[in-house]
Amino acid sequence: MQRFSQRAALGVFLTAFPAMAMAQDEAAATIGDTINDIFAASTGWFVALIFANVPGTTVPWIVGWLVIAAAVFSLYFGFIQFRAFKHSIQLVKGDYSDPNDAGEVSHFQALATALSGTVGLGNIAGVAVAVSIGGAGATFWMILAGLLGMATKFTECTLGVKYRNEYPDGSVSGGPMYYLDKGFKERGLPLGKFMAVMFAIFCVLGAMGGGNMFQANQAHAAISGVVGDYPGWITGVILAGVVFAVIIGGLKSIAQVTEKVVPFMGVLYVLSALVIIAMNLDMVGEAFREIVAGAFTGLGVTGGIIGALIQGFRRAAFSNEAGIGSAAIAHSAVRTKEPITEGFVSLLEPFIDTVVICTMTSLVIIITGQLMVNPETGLYILNDSGGIATVGDTSGVALTAAAFSSVFGWFGYVLAVAVFLFAFSTMISWSYYGLKAWTYLFGEGKGKELVFKLLFCFFVIVGAASSLGAVLDFSDAALFAMGVVNIIGLYFLMPVVKRELNGYRARLKSGEIKKFK
Template sequence: MSASAEVVAMTFADSFNAVLDKITEIVFYSVTINGAELPLIVVWLIVAAVFFTIYLGFLNVRGFKHAIDLVRGQYSKPDDAGEVSHFQALATAVSGTVGLGNIAGVAVAISLGGPGATFWMILAGFLGMSTKLAECTLGVKYRHYHPDGSVSGGPMYYLRDGVAKLGLPGLGKVLAAAFAVFCILGSLGGGNMFQSNQATLQLLDVAGVDESNKGAAFAIGGVFALLVGLVIIGGIKSIARVTEKVVPFMAVLYVTACLVVIFGNLENVPTAFGQIVSGAFTPEGIAGGFIGVLIVGFQRAAFSNEAGVGSASIAHSAVKTEEPSTEGHVALLEPFIDTIVICTMTALTIVITGVWNDPEAADGDGVRLTSSAFETVIPWFPNVLALAVVLFALSTMLSWSYYGMKATGYLFGDNATAENVYKVVFCIFTVLGAGAALDSVLGFSDAAIFLMSVPNVIGLYLLARVLKRELTGYRERVRTGEFAKVT
């Protein structure tokens, strides 16, 4: 390359990164409250969660037992339309949200907001159960059936078709197209490149290889791409068969490791719970005080379970059912598992061991902080954490490949060829992500994921009455026995 061409290329790259950074800055625009920064996108998600929790009459509580019964298959009929079981749909959706944020993100939240951030994180997860219930019910209600028996669903379809039935077809098409574009961008970045990059770094660290060794990084990325490609080539059924095995295994592995750490510091449990509760309302020495710790907790939960983003609705829409509300109930379990169980276990592990208060424990790295907590009990436990990171990353890539594939298919008229081209592109990005410098691209892709919530939540508000009628009718049929358990 000539000197002039190289200068042009560098100028273009700098300009491109500057544009991406500016978009990211706009999406995550924050207001300062009592010294603490609050991203408005978090307010957007939390307000929606509060609205649907109240509007649906705390169905996230009233419907919890019924959700468990559905996952256990007590209402399942094998001949219902769809591709996967309730449990498989839940496992696929959970695999898309249970990722590095559950390990690194929670650790960073506690290092910034103290133990009290855990309380607000749990509350936000509880509220987010209602948003997941709403978007996944609508996802199944407006899904499309294909001649080969496969289905396509999610926000693209209820934004286009549901809003059209309200007499606003133009608005519905714009919202659906915007959602699909943001979903594709988010799937390639935050749902793929970031996961590949961080998992690769963990493996290089465990192997004692310098992270600057790009050859080794791209080789690992190639292995990830091969594993992902072998699974996603079979579509949702193949993905579901893998996630229904991987998700329970990785959840049990990680929670068990956390419990070992907790029981190893059993004498500190009462103090830790005291710190979590008192720190939620009377934080000391934390920027922003009460408001600051509340914001940190809410933000972590919103970024972790993605309630309101709409991504999970795409996976849940593939379920075998004739009743859209069944999958809405199943979906409310997702934030419970992701935030209330797994994120809370991470938080308890960090608080109980006291490493969150050690300025040298994390050195700004969330995974390293969690690793320090694991290491307080058993020296080799960080290796278990490294395995969890890799599994979390791979499962996230599998789910987001499906989300991006369905978004691509929607934009091209449910075209199978377009979906197959996307699969190839996704695997290429997996390799690139393993060894690339990703700051600007990943910042933008994170912004794209949360931009998905703008058209999605607008659609949820517009379709709120439709949603409530659907859920009310369903619960009445369950109460009267019209929709009964399968004996």
């Protein structure tokens, strides 16, 4: 019985991916193929630029860029992610919240909302992509990138709050475009405005790519996995309709329901992973050995150690968005007297998202034996495309689904619902980030905002109809382009954060900032 349901769940998920290849074989060009071709042709150069290798190596420069930045911030702030970890938890628990401020957004709410924008497909599909190409060792590098990324988040979110715009009606707008602009001006540095505009442009693209098309694409994969294969643009039109209803029609109730269901799906996902890990407790040690061995030997994956490293770093950045600048937009809306407290709270995001949740996904995939290993050599068996052969020849969401379903046969269905909801909530989050960048570029106004929102809905359809490869590449490229501009800004503005940090520390020590609980 268990075997049957397991295979059924596997089967339904499998249909999504071969179907894409099949669609291309068909002579008659469908709407999906046409969109896909135009899309791949028009974004190829951008992708090539962002993912160009460092000359003489096989390392994409952008991956080095993000990791070096995270390492620099970790050193500059004296490993703030470990030193301030306890204080961050106390802030989230409300130990330092003035009871007279009750009714304002709490640190917990700020963290939960920011997390619901990042916890999602990166943790489910992204991790599966990382380990199916980079092997178990990718997990090690992913965790490392997550730990270092905590310092980057700390830096950008503090700046996001410090340089936000506050309007007379009490609402606020913030994010990298504001700190690049105002922060550079304050420090007497040139080009702040130019970088702010560049960031805003990339942010709009990133919102359309990773924040929209990739999500729509995987949502379609999840649904067609359950109901059988059908053209992607149909999912696209339906999803675009729901997104339209929320962001244009003002149907806030849908967003509110999603916002409340998503955390529970997240908890359910983590609990299921924990149960699977607990059931195979004896294999956890072996899984970690495989992770460490893979990290330093590659265990035969394409590109060896570097291949594992790149996959781990790349998917970590895509999942926790540290250095990308999106979190700085989300956190800047929170009302707080101390900008640095938002920095402390936000450093927990890469920890929860990458170090905890991504690691769980990857442990489940490894423990359930999805990656095929040659028993004689102990190395991975590679498939035709250079990735690691998996038990059901799956990748992306389908691989995670196969791993979970091998223990809980019904999990494929839960995961399909989770993927759809995560995708939807990430899309709503990114429509917000994109809109903030858009209004920074073009000014606020109903008409201007409507143009962005309509474009956003259009790209939902494009994303659902495109093949994974083209969408994934463009999504990553657009997101990482945000990181290029943002991190240049962070380097120049990190002394500001240091001043904030020192000031806060002194006031904490003198008792000026006191504990209420």
